[in-house]
Amino acid sequence: MPVKLKQLAELLGLSQTTVSRALNGYPEVNAKTRQRVLKAVRETGYRPNRAAQRLATGKAYSIGLVMPIASGIGSDIHFGEFLAGLAEEAVKHDFHFVLNPSAPEDEESTFRRLAASGNVDGLFLAHMRANDPRIAMLKSLSIPFIVHGRSIGGSKDYPFLDIDNTAAFYEATRLLIQLGHRRIALINGQEHLAFAIRRKKGVTRALKEWGLDLDETLVHHSVMTDGYGYRSMERFLMQPNPPTAVLCSSTALALGAVRAINQAGLIVGTDISIIAHDDVLPMLKPENFSVPLTTTRSSLRAAGARVACRLIGGILERGTYPDQELWHPELIVRASTGPAPGK
CATH class of the missing domain: 3.40.50.2300 (Response regulator)
Structure with a gap:
């Protein structure tokens, strides 16, 4: 039998309201109480009622991506690795991850529909291009977003994670x-x-x-x-x-x-x-x-996890994060490089 909120509250000796507020990150619940609640959640396997949680908080507890789908677009192991990191972090926070397929020419309007649907609390953008028009579009929407990569040219005032x-x-x-x-x-x-x-x-x-x-x-x-x-x-x-x-x-x-x-x-x-x-x-x-x-x-997986951490942290208003991050890749010398022939 799944544990219900009432049983969890009785186990902790707290009111259902306090437990609910602790799970939803309300600032009036002190850190010690929140940790007690989270520990009990892990031990009991409690899962909150999403419908009730959404009514109480106005949050969908989901992040979303528009995925271009067309005959000329194949699967990408690199993007799959990024998504694996993002999904791992989403699971830690009990967030859903929504992929919305779209024809490439309809991508911007699909983003707009997804943002307006109320089914996601935040969006992330990938596969950046030079002078990417999707950034201005996302900035015009009233929903948090983060970019994996950076555009070239145009505004630089947007949240991103990229490597140099x-x-x-x-x-x-x-x-x-x-x-x-x-x-x-x-x-x-x-x-x-x-x-x-x-x-x-x-x-x-x-x-x-x-x-x-x-x-x-x-x-x-x-x-x-x-x-x-x-x-x-x-x-x-x-x-x-x-x-x-x-x-x-x-x-x-x-x-x-x-x-x-x-x-x-x-x-x-x-x-x-x-x-x-x-x-x-x-x-x-x-x-x-x-x-x-x-x-x-x-690591693309680490980048995916960091994007999710920043986006979810912003949605839940937990912690502070840099708005823009530029990671510097490490150069690792192995046996595939040697002197030019004749040198």
Whole structure:
């Protein structure tokens, strides 16, 4: 038999009103009492009546995302990892997570309908683009939101969590240059996405500091899968003057690139160096590659958890959080990077 609010209150020697207010984060309930209530909830398995809770607080205890769905949009292991972190944090706070599918051209109106429905207390936005019009749209709605990533251009006055993509790929490129590499390729994410634009900017900036230019024939933009990584690397290696090093925007792309390098009879870290961005995907650990990968690392799952923590914390008015966070990825050097051939 599920424990009811009345039984929980009797167990604690508190009124039902006090228990309810403790669970809903009312400030007049002191911290000691709230901790007693939460401990009893964990021990008894009590679950509040959502309908009653919504009537009492006006909250849906849900956060939402609009998911573009179309024939040309495939599944994305990277976004799946981000959602896993977000969902884990939502469960801790007993929040629901609402995915609202939408045709890409109808995305903004779907956000508006979701915000107006009362079914979610907050929204988050992902897959940021340059001059992204969705930010102004979300700012016009009377509902909390947070952005995973940052747009390029336009207003910078909005809550976000992002990694410093420009700095990450600048530092990775500088390492390759210091190892003597001059022909450096880039297998990047889709060209319209803000993170891919910033990563290319980081590569270009590092090369320019050494009086070098990024050869556009050594740059490919695509969906980040091993298949695209393989085809991109295969084309690079067919050039009369192939690269001696390559940067990949994900370990998924690197998996394909390494396969192409191996099939060409070349040795990773000796004949050609490779650096990938590591989103800490459980199935693609860089240290488990045949030659362990040098990476720039930042966990997508941790980012998802942090986005949920900030959004839910704001909804429940618990704690204070920075409005904008820029995480700096860690550069981890392994065996896939070595001196340029002949150096």
